[in-house]
Amino acid sequence: MRFGYFNFAFLGEESKWAAEAAECAGDQDAFWQYHDYLFSHQNGENGGAFSKDNLKGFAATLGLDAKAFNTCLDSGKYTQLIQDQTNLAPQVGVSTTPTFAVNGKRVEGAQPFSAFQQIIESILNPVTPAAITPTP
């Protein structure tokens, strides 16, 4: 299975900064590490939890090259990328987070494993309609 993360940073400035910061961490091959750190350090919306100073602090905590990370974040290197992804998401019907596209099937909200399992199994083992046979 292949899993991708697509930014739909629509909740405000700190959403965008956090998304850009994760991309900057990706420059140092630490995207998923930073991604996980952000989700485990959520604390309200646009209240300072993901201020640029805090985001730089997260990078330092994770042992990233602070100078390179800070330059990346301050330069707005990934501002356009995050904006483009955020603009694209509603065009495929995404209006809430999290939303998952599983081979084109939409799964909305924090669903249990079983919800994904059912879809994945239906993709891997499609039901073949029974053949019609003449009755005697």
Added chain:
Amino acid sequence: MMDQPQGQKPALTVIIQSWWTPALAVITLVVGLLVGYFGYPFFNKNGQPTGEVAAVTTPGATTAATLPADVTSAPTTTIDPTMAAITSSEQLMAYLGSKTTHFKGDPNAEVMIIEFSDYQ
């Protein structure tokens, strides 16, 4: 001329004392509709509400890939031209994959999941 049958009354009787009464109702309706129509941009300056659900801002725009009951296209202010040409879920997933910057797992896997999310 037909006479009203004795003992049978109409279910509803509206007594209009002046022709101004219906005229005023019509004028109020028209003014209300005009204010609603032309005033909408001023009432909804940001285009999107805050909270967990983003608004679709341009009703009636051309749809791109149409995947009913799946990941579907939805109208927005700027339609991606490539999106507009997509007609199947396979094409759509391939396009989303090309726009996604970080993956885990087997690049050739039969199943691909893309999560749309916000860190907040």
